[in-house]
Amino acid sequence: MVQSSVLGFPRMGVNRDLKKATEAYWGGKLSQAELLAEGKRLRLEHWKLQKDAGIDIIPSNDFSFYDHVLDHIQLFSCIPDKYTKYNLDPIDEFFAMGRGLQKPQTDKDSAVDVPSLEMVKWFDSNYHYVKPTVQDGQKFKLKSDPKPVVEFLEAKEAGIITRPVLVGPVTFLALGKADRGQKVDPISLVEELLPVYEELLTKLKEAGAETVQIDEPSLVLDLPPRVKKAFKPVYEKLTGLGDKIPKLVLATYFGDIVHNIDVLPALSDVYGIHIDIVRNPEQLETVIGALGPKQLLSVGVVDGRNIWKTNFRTAVEKAEKAVQALGKDRVIIASSSSLLHTPHTLESEKKLEDEVKDWFSFAVQKTHELTTIAKAVTDGRFSVRDQLEANSKSIHARWISARTNDPKVKDRQSKITPVMFERKSPFPIRIAAQQKLLNLPLFPTTTIGSFPQTKEIRIQRNRFTKGEITAEEYEKFIEKEIQDVVKIQEELGLDVYVHGEPERNDMVQYFGERLTGYVFTTHAWVQSYGSRCVRPPIIVGDISRPAPMTVKESKYAASISNKPMKGMLTGPITCLRWSYPRDDIHQSVQAEQLALALRDEVVDLEAAGVYVIQVDEPALREGLPLRKGLERENYLSWAVKSFRLSVSGVQDSTQIHSHFCYSEFQDFFSAIAALDADVLSIENSKSDAKLLKVFVDEAYPRHIGPGVYDIHSPRIPSEEEIKDRIQEMLEYLSPEQLWVDPDCGLKTRQWKETKTSLINMVNAAKFYREKYAKAN
Ligand SMILES: Nc1nc2c(c(=O)[nH]1)N[C@@H](CNc1ccc(C(=O)N[C@@H](CCC(=O)N[C@@H](CCC(=O)N[C@@H](CCC(=O)O)C(=O)O)C(=O)O)C(=O)O)cc1)CN2
Ligand code: MET
Ligand SMILES: [Zn+2]
Known part of the structure; x- marks a missing residue:
């Protein structure tokens, strides 16, 4: 029999129950016992739901109160x-x-x-994990009552035998870093770490676990030789333990493992291998060829990263190929990755039109898809004939729908000319014109766009969405919010203001709701980090902008400000990446459509008197194909072009900013430079200022504001701390180049800490402003 398997299930619950519970706990409104009980309730509900769907292999330890990598950090006592x-x-x-x-x-x-600890993107997704941070001479120790064992037993007690999920030792270390000031290479600690896995796996076996899913997604990356070499001793050692530990299914996803296929012989005693054949179907044959004689293959045929209904015909065909080669007992039908990246259930969507709703499949629906495909492969297609027929009808309906195709958009795309990618003049001329217009001091201070999204803002928006207040009332409310943030910025003494984005539910969804070609959901939340969730809008057809999207608010804000007001847009790549993209046309085509829509917006903002415009591209880095090579170069080429297309319609005197919230820009610095943005703000406060050296090495001529404090935490940075950061930055950047700003937008913060932090930031900037004024 061909078994069905889920690699991980979304944690939040049908109504974001986990988010609500953790935030209530942090706010002192829920006791620790109540929080733990809520976690337990959710785990049980999710196991049951998968069991009821008929899933054979159900994961445990996929749950986390914050992040599963952080769970492992604590599990291994890898705590600074x-x-x-x-x-x-x-x-x-x-x-x-x-x-x-x-x-x-x-x-x-x-x-x-x-x-x-530092938090970074999980491979090329919009999920964030906490980075393991190791010390010179790091030791590891298994925590008592290890979470994977506790949760396995919890499920067992409920009559459900699960397959615990662990992050594998190589990936755990490969994703880690040495703490500031430490020299250790994390992967060199693998021998220290291995006994802890041994102990944990032994305990899991004793608890009754027959198999364990051990995630080694780092195998899809280009691995440095020292990391690649680590697989052999690790897995030989673990499999050498024989029956003392559960059988291991080693899971890879988000890419292919063909370039690391020479690692597979060393893994031939591992019970099974999981590969993602949604993303890389072409790896199937090579991997089958490299398997050991008894090894199982788990084929990921249901997309863990997108919401499109699985095409049963192609999924079954792929699975049958594996079955022909290996036999029914050696194949598992699985989700391509954890379903963490998909919303909980389509059933919650009451407002979606039936036509498009029929094209989607969320986590719950995907569990049913998996059992259907497994049955088709086990008992023959006729055994699920009705499901296959309904599926092919739905796939066909989407294929021929008028919604997906807009000839006007295609026509405009065909008329794009090379000059549309270029600003009128080179940077030196532009910056002189901008300086004349804006008259900014040295070390100009600004923020990244959003100010605290207070409970009150959310409540009013919710009331407006529900029709409890009118559009005029809501507009009035937003205007008042804008007035307040303008006044606060005046008091703080910032130099370039923002309107605070109070009207936006999210920087991507807000635009999705205003563009043709998109549909959006009401409950389709996905965890982004910790308790924070996003509701990615869905691109179903060709994209266009029926009307200005942000001009009203920015124009109003500019009209009441005595300093430059920065307009705020989300760039084409970020709109694309943080939406669920179409899978029927190339992403570059979708990005170009978005770029044209945004270009019109940028030009309209300028016409409305907004002369500083920030086009955020925080997802530019995450979209980078995981491996070096042609694919990466192609991506960078169309991504950079989309950005340039979106911003190049303005005069020299209009200052274009862009923002990135990640610090790993070394490996694609040339793309950042190619954006030709006048000012960049980048996340930097949690990383070594040394990273800025690349700007020196490449003689980067334009302005940069490396973030001076972390905004993910309510912690208030002191003025001294910020001064130290600026001092470090000045080792790499010239005073004329340097802007002073936080790491990212402030929407997740409270006003109290925001004001104090910004006071400290502005004071620190003033200190340097005076210092350099005197020096000149
Ligand atoms: N899409 C996206 N990806 C991103 C980021 C981002 O900003 N957007 N930032 C980076 C970090 N990730 C983040 C992700 C989410 C949030 C965030 O603040 N999310 C909010 C939800 C934002 C939102 O859509 N809010 C809606 C809905 C709010 C809501 O919950 N409303 C209540 C009703 C109102 C109430 O009583 O509070 C409900 O629907 O039940 C709104 O403001 O309108 C949250 O989890 O709390 C922040 C950072 C990377 N990736
Ligand atoms: C995740 S990047 C956020 C940029 C956006 N302008 C904000 O401040 O919220
Ligand atoms: Zn950001």
Whole structure:
């Protein structure tokens, strides 16, 4: 029999229950016991739901209160001293690493002040994981009552035998980094770490686990030789333990493993291998050819990264190919990756039109797809004839739908000319014109766009969406919010203002809701990091802009400000990447359509008197194909072109900013430079300022604002701390080039900490402004 398998299930619950519980716990409104109970309830509900769908192999330990990599950091006691020294409850120590903790002294406890660990993108997704941070001489120790064992037993007690999911040792270390000031290469610690896996796996076996899913997605990357070499000793050692540990299914996803296929012989004693054949179907044959004589192949045929209904015909064909080669008992039908990246259930969507709703499949629906495909392969297609027929009808209907095709958009795309990618003059001429118009001081201060999205803002928007208040009332409310943030920025003494984005639910969804070719959902939330979720809009057809999207708010904000007001847009690549893209036309075509729509918006903003315009591209880096080579070059070429197409319609005196919130820009620095943005703001506060050296090496001529403080945490940076950061930056960047700004937008913060942090930031900038004014 061909079994069905899910690699991981979304954690939040049907109504974002986990988000609500964790935030209530952080806010002191839910006890620790209540939070833990809610986690348990959700796990059970998700296991049951998969069981009811008929899934044979159900994951456990895919749940997390924040992030599964962070779970492993705690599980292996890989915790920097700065967290352990406070003797916090394990769950609080866990959250302290995830989001930082700042607590005043009380009678009982001493004061706590720790920043979070670094958080970065999980491969090429919009999910963030907490980066393992290791020390020279790092030791590991298995935590007592290990989470994977506890959760396995929890499911077992409910009558469900699960397959625990672990991040594999090579990937865990390969994704890690040495702590600031430490020299250790994380992968060199693999021998230290291995005994902990041995102990954990032994305990899982004792608890009754027959198989374990061990995730080694790093195998899809270009691996440095020292990382690649680590697989052999690790898996020989583990499989050498024989029956003492569960059988291992080694899972890879988000890419192919063909370029690392020489690792496979070393893994031939591993029970099974999982590959993603949604993303890379062509790897199937090579991997089959490289399997050991008894090894299982888990084929990922249902997309864990997108929401399109699986095409049963092609999925079954691919699966049958594997069955022909290996036999029914050696093939597992699986999701391509964890379903973490898909929303919970389509059933919650009451407002979607039937026509498009029929094209989608969310996590719950995907579990049913998996069992149908497994049955088709086990018992023959006729055994699920009705499902196959309905599926092919739906796939066909989408194929021929008038919704997907807009000749006017295609026509405009065909008329794009090379000059449309170029600003009128080179940077030196532009910056002189901008300086004349804007008259900014040295070390200009600004923010990245959003100000706190308060409860009140969300409530009013919710009331407006539900029709409880009118459009005029909502507009009035937004205007008042804009007035408030303008006034606050005046008081803070910032130099370039923003309107604060109060009207936006999300920087991508907001645009999705205003563009033709998109549909959006009401409940389709996906975890982005910790308790934070996004509702990616869905691109179903050709994209165009029926009317201006942001002009009203920005124009109003500019009209009430005595300093330059920065207009705020989300760039084409970010709109694309943080939406669910179409799978029927190339992403470059969708990006170009978005770029044309945004170009019109940029030009309209300028015409409305907004002379600083920021086009955010935080997803540019994450879209980079995971492996070096032609695919990467192609991506960079069309991604850069889309950005340039979107911003190049303006005069020299209009200053174009762009923003990125990641610090790993070394490997595609040339693309960042090619954007030709006048000012870049980049996340930098959690990384070594040394990373900025690339700007020196490449003689980057334009302006840069490396973030001076982390915005993911409520922790307030001191003025001294910010001054130190600026001082470090000045080792690499000239004072004429440097802007002072936070790492990213402030929407997730509270006003209290926001104001204090910005006061400290502005004071730090003023300090350097004076210092350099005197020096000249
Ligand atoms: N798409 C996207 N990806 C991104 C980012 C981003 O900003 N957007 N930023 C980076 C980091 N990721 C982030 C992701 C989410 C959030 C975030 O703040 N999310 C909000 C939801 C934002 C949103 O869509 N809000 C809606 C809906 C809010 C809501 O929950 N409303 C209530 C009702 C109102 C209430 O009583 O509060 C409901 O629907 O039940 C709105 O404001 O209108 C959250 O999880 O809380 C922040 C950063 C990387 N990736
Ligand atoms: C994730 S990048 C965020 C940029 C956006 N302008 C904001 O400030 O929220
Ligand atoms: Zn950002």
